[in-house]
Amino acid sequence: MIEALLLNLGSRDVLSGEEENLLRSILVKDRHFAAGEDLVPEGSRPPYSTLLLDGFAARYKVMADGSRQITALHVAGDFVDLHAFPVKKMDHGIVALSPCHVVLADHADLRAITERMPHLTRLLWLDTLVDGAIHREWIVAMGRRSKRAQIAHLVCELFMRLQVVRRTRGESFQFPLTQIEMADVLGISVVHLNKTLQALRREGVFTWETRTITIVDWERLQEIAEFDPVYLSISREPR
Amino acid sequence: MIEALLLNLGSRDVLSGEEENLLRSILVKDRHFAAGEDLVPEGSRPPYSTLLLDGFAARYKVMADGSRQITALHVAGDFVDLHAFPVKKMDHGIVALSPCHVVLADHADLRAITERMPHLTRLLWLDTLVDGAIHREWIVAMGRRSKRAQIAHLVCELFMRLQVVRRTRGESFQFPLTQIEMADVLGISVVHLNKTLQALRREGVFTWETRTITIVDWERLQEIAEFDPVYLSISREPR
């Protein structure tokens, strides 16, 4: 069931059989959410953390005027609120952007991992640090890249992350967001997103149809995005 | 020497005497950097992590066209590259924005903490998670706040963070950045920053002169920023 998580952690260091078994043993309670439902509400203090097995989810904050900013996108294998374990109180909400299948880990069990499994603890810590690295990359994209490059960068990132958990097929992957949601990810208006997407499509960089993104020219896409995947820490080494 | 770190960690949970002593014992090698020097270069694999004792530092990335985006600001008491311990390879540089006094912690010693001091491990983990929460808040500010509100939000954040480590005096704090650096933090041009700052000054919200920011109207500043400090996790509770 939790194969995607094992692929994720396993892409950064070798997991022992004991570690794998322990993770399997604490990740048992599963749940389903419909698109639009909150997996975790802002301000809550969940006693468990949520591993996404299938679907797309997003962390977000809503402003006083009703506008929304999505601060992270999550896919299969992502521990969407692992940070809630040390942090305790959610400072943002997490919403399902498609039907989501999740499984829960009690914070008591995570605590036990920190008491007895130092290596696994470091890998879970690393998992939250990669989230942070992605946040930084988004900040760079929002602050200093053109919107066109920002979009290209996001596509590169999603492709690499989905590849780790085997959710790509050739040069394509499922991408169930609406343009409205995508605009909330990028921090731009839907209209401008729509026009920029069309330009990229016309140029033959990538297409996005029927909830599927297909990369047409990977070289060119990376070039436009100035994409360098180091920040994703996809490299198996002792941690 | 490391009082600022103890204030930082101690603002989130109670530190035992044993934990304090251990931290003191591993943080011994100190160094000084001049403004403009790199504390940690991009692409490096430092065998230690750097605690900032005094001064301002920034994490940054440089784009192909030479423009720069600062992704984090660090002040006294911040472990500027604690994340390098599990991550290993730096995906960004860290530069001193003022003369900086730092002290180093060997990764071997940090590893020992994860093996024997689970509670302290969780507090260090939390420290890196607060960095992540700040990143998210910056993403929100860049994407969905006016530049004016973004600036106000940053001032609120810095004031609260500096208060934790006792680096405020009344409604003022030292802020040694140039407007050029500040613009790289916000992801805007210097010219526009300059004009927006003047508007805020004219309105009597805050002033920024001779490397010192003074908040004139804290209520109004928070209002403009829509500032809510939960994300900083400044609350002592069992972690």
Next chain:
DNA sequence: CGCAGTGTTGAAGCATATCAACTTGGGTGG
């Protein structure tokens, strides 16, 4: 004293937002 980095100002242009209308397509109830 003079230079270099910083701060300030005004003018002009561009990127992006906003507003409004229209199209398209999938889902649903009559």
Next chain:
DNA sequence: CCACCCAAGTTGATATGCTTCAACACTGCG
């Protein structure tokens, strides 16, 4: 099974926030 409906996508027109460029003032320092 068709008709309609609503959400999503698309388009064009207009408005504006922000950038860029260029010039000048200020200040600290060698």
